[in-house]
Amino acid sequence: MRDLKSRVAYLQGLSAGMNIESDSKEGRILNGIIEVLDEFAQSLKEMEAAQDQLEDYLESIDEDLFHLEEGIYNEAEDSGEDEDYLEVDCPRCGEVVCFDSDILEDDDTVEVTCPNCDEVVFINDDTYQAADEPEHIRGRLPQEEDDI
Ligand SMILES: [Zn+2]
Numbered sequence: 001m002r003d004l005k006s007r008v009a010y011l012q013g014l015s016a017g018m019n020i021e022s023d024s025k026e027g028r029i030l031n032g033i034i035e036v037l038d039e040f041a042q043s044l045k046e047m048e049a050a051q052d053q054l055e056d057y058l059e060s061i062d063e064d065l066f067h068l069e070e071g072i073y074n075e076a077e078d079s080g081e082d083e084d085y086l087e088v089d090c091p092r093c094g095e096v097v098c099f100d101s102d103i104l105e106d107d108d109t110v111e112v113t114c115p116n117c118d119e120v121v122f123i124n125d126d127t128y129q130a131a132d133e134p135e136h137i138r139g140r141l142p143q144e145e146d147d148i
Contacts, residue, residue: 004041090114
């Protein structure tokens with residue numbers, strides 16, 4: 001692609017050396033063809049340069065996107081570590097009920113009910129004794145099992 005320009009230049013030199021009258025029909029056609037070829041070669045060269053720029057730009061966007069994705073996934077993982085779920089078995093129907101351990105810190109009284117039979121399986125006040133001791137299924141601290 002790059003030697004297109006030089007090949008056109010070579011043709012220009014050849015035609016100049018042929019002493020063709022530039023006013024003659026042949027001369028006008030030949031010069032016209034070479035001029036068009038020269039413009040083609042120039043356009044191609046410019047397009048190539050533009051495409052190189054575009055590729056560089058795309059690469060930098062791709063890199064930015066990669067870093068952005070990395071940040072998002074790390075954040076998601078971090079918040080995932082903070083999330084803690086508790087799991088209790090419903091005393092009435094045996095359904096396993098999962099809930100967010102955040103409600104333990106909630107100042108309002110929150111009742112967790114079984115989605116299957118509406119039995120209250122957990123209340124977040126200190127006096128509530130769950131029929132089934134909630135167990136951590138995903139938390140930083142493993143639940144001790146010797147009190148079960
Ligand atoms: Zn139930």
